[in-house]
Amino acid sequence: MDESSIRLQMQKVLNLVVSDISGIRTGRAVPALIEGLVVVVYGGTQRFKINELASITAPDPQSLVVSPWDKSIIGEIRKGILEANIGMNPSIDGEILRISFPPLTTEDREKYIKLLSGKLESGKMMIRQVRSEGMKSIKEKFAKKELTEDQKFDEEKKMQAITDEFTGKIDVLGELKKKDLLQI
Numbered sequence: 001m002d003e004s005s006i007r008l009q010m011q012k013v014l015n016l017v018v019s020d021i022s023g024i025r026t027g028r029a030v031p032a033l034i035e036g037l038v039v040v041v042y043g044g045t046q047r048f049k050i051n052e053l054a055s056i057t058a059p060d061p062q063s064l065v066v067s068p069w070d071k072s073i074i075g076e077i078r079k080g081i082l083e084a085n086i087g088m089n090p091s092i093d094g095e096i097l098r099i100s101f102p103p104l105t106t107e108d109r110e111k112y113i114k115l116l117s118g119k120l121e122s123g124k125m126m127i128r129q130v131r132s133e134g135m136k137s138i139k140e141k142f143a144k145k146e147l148t149e150d151q152k153f154d155e156e157k158k159m160q161a162i163t164d165e166f167t168g169k170i171d172v173l174g175e176l177k178k179k180d181l182l183q184i
Helices: 003-022 071-083 106-143 149-182
Strands: 038-041 046-049 054-060 063-068 091-093 096-100
Touching: 003 106, 003 149, 038 071, 063 071, 071 091, 071 096, 106 149
Parallel strands: none
Antiparallel strands: 038 046, 054 063, 063 096, 091 096
């Protein structure tokens, strides 16, 4: 078992989970909610993420301001946000877009917590998949007599410890996000 390779794969999964749950709305507006949305611009010829087309700021906890670098595409960015169908209604205010967020209802919070749980479980499944591949590799080495039974046991124990470490990190991320969601 190559421990650094396993850790690298699991870290990639953890990074994916972090970026995935950053898009879940909490009680305050954060740029991560929209920065990854893909927008079709320049007459439908090109696709870009919003953070590649504009700066996104949160002047207060209930709103976002999108300032496109190319002011001619402001309407296309607005259309892209609307088409993403994520419940946001941006309004054009001169050369910027404003997005206001109403306070979350209890029902919204419950819906987002359920979504969060699904994303966290998906991340844990990917971690377990990495572990499964590592365990398979250990068993193959044992079958080829490259490992003794004691070494196989030690490698499997180490693999499980790394898996537990990364699933624990996912749990911590989930608890922090859940705390944000429940904060009024």
